[in-house]
Amino acid sequence: MNLSGRLAGSGLSLIVSGSALAQSRYNFQEPVTSVAEQLYDLHTLMLIICAVIFVAVFGVMFWSVFKHRKSRGAVAANFHESTTVEILWTIIPVFILVGMAWPATRTILYMKDTSSPDITIKATGYQWKWGYDYLQGEGEGIRFVSNLSTPREQIEGSEAKGEHYLLEVDNPVVVPVGKKVRILTTASDVIHSWWVPAFGVKQDAIPGFIRDTWFRADREGIYRGNCVELCGKDHGYMPIEVHVVSAEAYSQWVAKQVASKAALAAN
Amino acid sequence: MNHAVDKYFVPEPSKYPIFGSVALLLFGTGAVLWLNQTGPGPQLFFLGVAILVYMLFGWFGQVIRESESGEYSQRVDKSFRWSMGWFIFSEVMFFAAFFGALFYARVLSVPWLASGDNEALLWQGFTADWPSAGPRPDEAFTPMGAWGIPAFNTLLLLTSGATLTWAHHALLKGDRKQLKLGLMLTILLGVVFLGFQMYEYVHAYADLNLRMDSGIYGSTFFLLTGFHGLHVTIGAIMLTVMLFRVMAGHFRPDHHFAFEATAWYWHFVDVVWLILFVVVYWL
Amino acid sequence: MAAVTPDHLHDHHHGPSGLMRWITTTNHKDIGTMYLLFSFIMFLSGGVMALTIRAELFQPGLQVVEPEFFNQLTTMHGLVMVFGAIMPAFVGFANWMLPLMIGASDMAFARMNNWSFWLLPVAAVMLIGSFFVPGGATAAGWTLYPPLSVQMGMGMDLAIFAVHIMGISSIMGAINIVVTILNMRAPGMTLMKMPLFCWTWLITAYLLIAVMPVLAGAVTMILTDRHFGTSFFNAAGGGDPVLFQHIFWFFGHPEVYIMILPAFGIVSQIIPTFARKPLFGYASMVYATASIAVLSFVVWAHHMFATGMPAQGQLFFMYATMLIAVPTGVKVFNWIATMWRGSMTFETPMLWSVGFIFVFTLGGFTGLICAIAPVDIQLHDTYYVVAHFHYVLVAGSLFALFAGAYYWLPKWTGHMPNETIGKLHFWCSMVFFNITFFPMHFLGLAGMPRRIPDYALQFADFNALATVGAFGFGLSQLIFIVVVVKCVRGGEKAAARSWEDADGLEWTVPSPAPHHTFEVAPVFK
Numbered sequence A: 001m002n003l004s005g006r007l008a009g010s011g012l013s014l015i016v017s018g019s020a021l022a023q024s025r026y027n028f029q030e031p032v033t034s035v036a037e038q039l040y041d042l043h044t045l046m047l048i049i050c051a052v053i054f055v056a057v058f059g060v061m062f063w064s065v066f067k068h069r070k071s072r073g074a075v076a077a078n079f080h081e082s083t084t085v086e087i088l089w090t091i092i093p094v095f096i097l098v099g100m101a102w103p104a105t106r107t108i109l110y111m112k113d114t115s116s117p118d119i120t121i122k123a124t125g126y127q128w129k130w131g132y133d134y135l136q137g138e139g140e141g142i143r144f145v146s147n148l149s150t151p152r153e154q155i156e157g158s159e160a161k162g163e164h165y166l167l168e169v170d171n172p173v174v175v176p177v178g179k180k181v182r183i184l185t186t187a188s189d190v191i192h193s194w195w196v197p198a199f200g201v202k203q204d205a206i207p208g209f210i211r212d213t214w215f216r217a218d219r220e221g222i223y224r225g226n227c228v229e230l231c232g233k234d235h236g237y238m239p240i241e242v243h244v245v246s247a248e249a250y251s252q253w254v255a256k257q258v259a260s261k262a263a264l265a266a267n
Numbered sequence B: 001m002n003h004a005v006d007k008y009f010v011p012e013p014s015k016y017p018i019f020g021s022v023a024l025l026l027f028g029t030g031a032v033l034w035l036n037q038t039g040p041g042p043q044l045f046f047l048g049v050a051i052l053v054y055m056l057f058g059w060f061g062q063v064i065r066e067s068e069s070g071e072y073s074q075r076v077d078k079s080f081r082w083s084m085g086w087f088i089f090s091e092v093m094f095f096a097a098f099f100g101a102l103f104y105a106r107v108l109s110v111p112w113l114a115s116g117d118n119e120a121l122l123w124q125g126f127t128a129d130w131p132s133a134g135p136r137p138d139e140a141f142t143p144m145g146a147w148g149i150p151a152f153n154t155l156l157l158l159t160s161g162a163t164l165t166w167a168h169h170a171l172l173k174g175d176r177k178q179l180k181l182g183l184m185l186t187i188l189l190g191v192v193f194l195g196f197q198m199y200e201y202v203h204a205y206a207d208l209n210l211r212m213d214s215g216i217y218g219s220t221f222f223l224l225t226g227f228h229g230l231h232v233t234i235g236a237i238m239l240t241v242m243l244f245r246v247m248a249g250h251f252r253p254d255h256h257f258a259f260e261a262t263a264w265y266w267h268f269v270d271v272v273w274l275i276l277f278v279v280v281y282w283l
Numbered sequence C: 001m002a003a004v005t006p007d008h009l010h011d012h013h014h015g016p017s018g019l020m021r022w023i024t025t026t027n028h029k030d031i032g033t034m035y036l037l038f039s040f041i042m043f044l045s046g047g048v049m050a051l052t053i054r055a056e057l058f059q060p061g062l063q064v065v066e067p068e069f070f071n072q073l074t075t076m077h078g079l080v081m082v083f084g085a086i087m088p089a090f091v092g093f094a095n096w097m098l099p100l101m102i103g104a105s106d107m108a109f110a111r112m113n114n115w116s117f118w119l120l121p122v123a124a125v126m127l128i129g130s131f132f133v134p135g136g137a138t139a140a141g142w143t144l145y146p147p148l149s150v151q152m153g154m155g156m157d158l159a160i161f162a163v164h165i166m167g168i169s170s171i172m173g174a175i176n177i178v179v180t181i182l183n184m185r186a187p188g189m190t191l192m193k194m195p196l197f198c199w200t201w202l203i204t205a206y207l208l209i210a211v212m213p214v215l216a217g218a219v220t221m222i223l224t225d226r227h228f229g230t231s232f233f234n235a236a237g238g239g240d241p242v243l244f245q246h247i248f249w250f251f252g253h254p255e256v257y258i259m260i261l262p263a264f265g266i267v268s269q270i271i272p273t274f275a276r277k278p279l280f281g282y283a284s285m286v287y288a289t290a291s292i293a294v295l296s297f298v299v300w301a302h303h304m305f306a307t308g309m310p311a312q313g314q315l316f317f318m319y320a321t322m323l324i325a326v327p328t329g330v331k332v333f334n335w336i337a338t339m340w341r342g343s344m345t346f347e348t349p350m351l352w353s354v355g356f357i358f359v360f361t362l363g364g365f366t367g368l369i370c371a372i373a374p375v376d377i378q379l380h381d382t383y384y385v386v387a388h389f390h391y392v393l394v395a396g397s398l399f400a401l402f403a404g405a406y407y408w409l410p411k412w413t414g415h416m417p418n419e420t421i422g423k424l425h426f427w428c429s430m431v432f433f434n435i436t437f438f439p440m441h442f443l444g445l446a447g448m449p450r451r452i453p454d455y456a457l458q459f460a461d462f463n464a465l466a467t468v469g470a471f472g473f474g475l476s477q478l479i480f481i482v483v484v485v486k487c488v489r490g491g492e493k494a495a496a497r498s499w500e501d502a503d504g505l506e507w508t509v510p511s512p513a514p515h516h517t518f519e520v521a522p523v524f525k
């Protein structure tokens, strides 16, 4: 997208992302999907436009605050309207807004296109854990429940907190890199919301309804997120952990899952 | 209408508002306790209602005395007109919330539930028909038909609107006899309407198995008709008060806003019914 | 703020005295005072809840409260601040100032005015009392989303009835205000000559009458879903949890303008006074306010971008929301043009007003960034949103309330507020406000969800900073109590026209304003 946006964006992230980890401090987490990248750039663009307007508008105000004070002998003028400027400062913002809305519209249409996925996974919110069903594509039929794995002692403070405090689960979601993954969300009790910031994906999980979203991760790695819709007592304790792995590793994982399921069934 | 022409009437300090507040406190807490089946719920609730009734009698009684003793200037009268209009607007918005829920269910949520992934993965076999109690109704029910009692009720309310207008014309002409007659007829029609409405509810529960918990159809049906019925009741009470006031010799052709306000309210309730008849019963 | 003069006792009606006087009063000034006092008490209560929230969030881990109680605090903090602090405070200003500004002897319905007020303590008792019932207060967020709110205990029912009662109070109050403004202006004061504060309140009152009943409907549906088996928000019965969100936000978005338009009004009174120059673009201010009100009805779903609505829906609500920046911008530009080439002094009310414009606009810009639907997918339900709305609500509504309080305190008490302490209050608030809420932008961008009692380690330092700021901000508010108490007790005598260049009918009556004013309507200009 917009070059200056990208430049400023990367500039900003250079200054601020002390660690190369996905742990961002001042800005969105480092994007690993095209959607997240577009969101990142859009936000940067917005930030720049707003910052420019802000500086311009308050430049004028503070100029006036410093120059036009009584203690400096300023004498009040007596104008109180001017149709020209009033029309100008109504019209110009409209154009600025159109400039903002244009790229945003393209991104919305792109984000909403959940057609022809390689893999479809249903994520079901429960109080307070996530259930996953691989519905279509390689791994079809795999299903498991994913719980917070941070020990109680760390939460209560009797033990030192680990690096991924509250962002770790027993059974992570595993997906292959570079494949379009469609996530269906629903819930069994109250509304939850499935969010992985690095993917630019956030979708409410509404009991009785299926909603969908998608991502295609460009890079292998472990990506973490949280439930972001207030869902009761342990809303803060139902994280999401996604492992993006190579195609081979994914096949191996699938085989292992299928085998252990068969073993379970045999028992 | 003498000393108060150019001075806007400002009432003396009044004890009624605090009675109203205490009443609502008891009413609200009582209702909560009752709903949760703990503590003296019903007792507090009815105590609240009793105080509220006392307060309404006292307050409106005082307003009527002030009005009849000529304290209210034209300007005060105008204030009453504005305020009644805005009050009815707020009532319109209250009903809009429930009509909105009905439209949403009919146009959006039921069709959604019966299509696409929702149907395929969650509610297999559900089809979007209206009336609907949703994909997993507890029990089957028969919807309420439009052309029996409801149609007749429509006729009753429309007629009552006409009789009320007739009464108003009589008041303007100074014909007290027709005024009384018109009012009585209106009240009668309203009461008969309510009677039928009650019969319909009994019928729904007893014969049609149509209940408040009959899915979204039951929910919208009972809340819309129920709140409408409540408003008819309030309107009928207001009309009755007007009747008593007429008998007590109140109102003049040029000074009778309480009557007009009641009429506005009654017509508003009428219009709500018409919409209700079309979208709840008929279509 | 017991601003009322002893000469009330010699007044013509011998009303009750002592507590009964306050309980039975029909005087708009008494009622205004009670509103202001009530709202300040609610502000402190909501503030104590906020401080408890911040204390828990000082460090990762659970230290101060249990998660369930934390959610109760968050919910009640939101409800108490919105319905108990900010809204009643503006109604208090309306009660005190509208009759004085338009030259009316009182509000149109003085007795009903009393009831509007005395319903609020009732609602507050039910709301705050719900902490002490089995199961505690509702913990479903101030937005009360079902099905979570359907799961709650009886605290939720108390909240529902409290909302109903506050709704009745607001609707009566709003009708009173509309009628007063439309029907009781002094001869000669046409609508387009009214002070802007009256205009903003007229439009606010209209919004209140339009949306409070909708909220009442929404919570009624929750009540029947909870206790009578209806299925409004239950898919199995054909309803939809998201339906509630639509109804709630149809109320909720106009509601946020209910909390900001009167603030715009107050600032529009103050800036011309201290710039010694008439308000720039009066007519366009009126039109802008009206446009904001109209637009506010068609933007509600910008709170719901993450529910997964169709693309057309997202687009429509995104465009409509963005448009609101235009009239709001007109307001900001008009204020600045009013200051431009003025002859400014910076007494406390002016400081708060300039501070308001500066910080509110920052909050407006973050709102605009939230309005970009795709970006909001990342921001929704994170601390970025918390930052956004505290910038507009605290630095917006609350700062404007303080501005107004300093501006009209002389009229209420007859004494000038102490400038030094007032300025100290402003600077402490401004600094600590930003220390508290600015880091929340970063927290949200980096991925910290809202409404959580505990968080991942990378958010630790900004949270600690915000907590320190919050305690500083809270303590700074105690300075205000000092100013008000001093001002009631004594201080420099205020002239009728307490500020050199103040304009308007309220400055033609003595300070403090006598118990009865404008019993015979003044002729305006």
Ligand code: HEA
Residues within 6 Å of the ligand: A050, A053, A057, A092, A093, A094, A096, A097, C143, C256, C257, C259, C260, C302, C303, C321, C322, C324, C325, C326, C328, C329, C330, C332, C360, C361, C362, C363, C364, C365, C366, C367, C368, C369, C370, C371, C372, C376, C379, C380, C381, C385, C388, C389, C392, C393, C396, C397
């Ligand atoms: C006083 C209250 C108030 C006000 C005034 C606003 C004003 C605005 N708000 Fe805000 N908002 C809230 C209170 C308020 N909000 C609250 C309480 C919530 C959260 C509720 C909850 O979930 O609990 C919320 C949440 C919220 C969201 C949802 C976020 C989410 O949950 O994901 C959005 C999204 O669009 C939004 C947008 C806006 C916009 C566009 C404005 C606009 O009105 C702002 C307009 C102002 C400006 C833009 C600045 C001045 C303009 C100029 C200087 C002109 C030039 C500018 C340009 C051309 C760019 N708000």
Ligand code: HEA
Residues within 6 Å of the ligand: C043, C044, C045, C046, C047, C048, C050, C051, C053, C054, C074, C075, C077, C078, C079, C081, C082, C086, C140, C141, C142, C143, C386, C390, C393, C394, C398, C436, C450, C451, C452, C470, C473, C474, C475, C477, C478
């Ligand atoms: C309407 C106005 C309003 C105001 C003024 C405030 C004021 C403050 N708010 Fe709040 N806030 C909301 C409206 C408001 N808020 C809403 C609507 C929500 C969303 C709720 C939800 O998610 O459902 C929210 C949520 C919210 C959160 C997020 C909670 C969460 O997501 O879990 C936080 C966290 O920091 C917070 C902090 C604060 C702070 C520190 C203040 C400070 O400005 C408060 C300062 C005041 C004081 C601290 C009082 C001073 C008193 C004392 C110092 C002690 C006096 C002693 C006695 C009385 C004995 N608020």
Ligand code: CUA
Residues within 6 Å of the ligand: A125, A126, A128, A191, A192, A193, A227, A228, A229, A230, A231, A232, A234, A235, A236, A238
């Ligand atoms: Cu699940 Cu929040």
Ligand SMILES: [Cu+2]
Residues within 6 Å of the ligand: C252, C253, C256, C299, C300, C302, C303
């Ligand atoms: Cu909004």
